[in-house]
Amino acid sequence: xxxxxxxxxxxxxxxxxxxxxxxxxxxxxxxxxxxxxxxxxxxxxxxxxxxxxxxxxxxxxxxxxxxxxxxxxxxxxxxxxxxxxxxxx
Numbered sequence: 550x551x552x553x554x555x556x557x558x559x560x561x562x563x564x565x566x567x568x569x570x571x572x573x574x575x576x577x578x579x580x581x582x583x584x585x586x587x588x589x590x591x592x593x594x595x596x597x598x599x600x601x602x603x604x605x606x607x608x609x610x611x612x613x614x615x616x617x618x619x620x621x622x623x624x625x626x627x628x629x630x631x632x633x634x635x636x637x638x
Contacts (some may be wrong), residue, residue, distance in 0.1 A: 553588040557611070564599040578602050578616035585626055595623035 564581035578600035587593040600616040 553586065553593065556583075556585040556587065558583040558585075559601075559603060564597070575600060575616055578614070582613055583623075584613075585623070587626065587628060591628035593626045595626050597621045597623055 560581035561579075562581060563579060580601045580603050582598040582601040582603060583595060585593060585595040598613065598615040598620040600619065602614045602616070604612045606612055
């Protein structure tokens with residue numbers, strides 16, 4: 550992304566709200582994954598995958614596979630303003 554940044558977040562468990570009793574195949578999708586594409590002005594969009602399988606291929610490219618009817622689209626994403634710490638005053 551030339552006019553912003555991409556942020557990837559991964560958890561070592563599926564994200565909350567995703568049922569885990571979906572059969573043996575679901576056991577391969579044990580990672581929660583979020584991708585945010587943020588413009589320089591702090592706005593953007595993203596993707597949320599509650600149950601994902603993540604791998605890196607031979608070319609060092611990230612591969613993310615979702616389980617079921619996912620992924621979910623995140624719209625109107627905005628960065629929050631940084632709060633000044635009390636020590637900085």
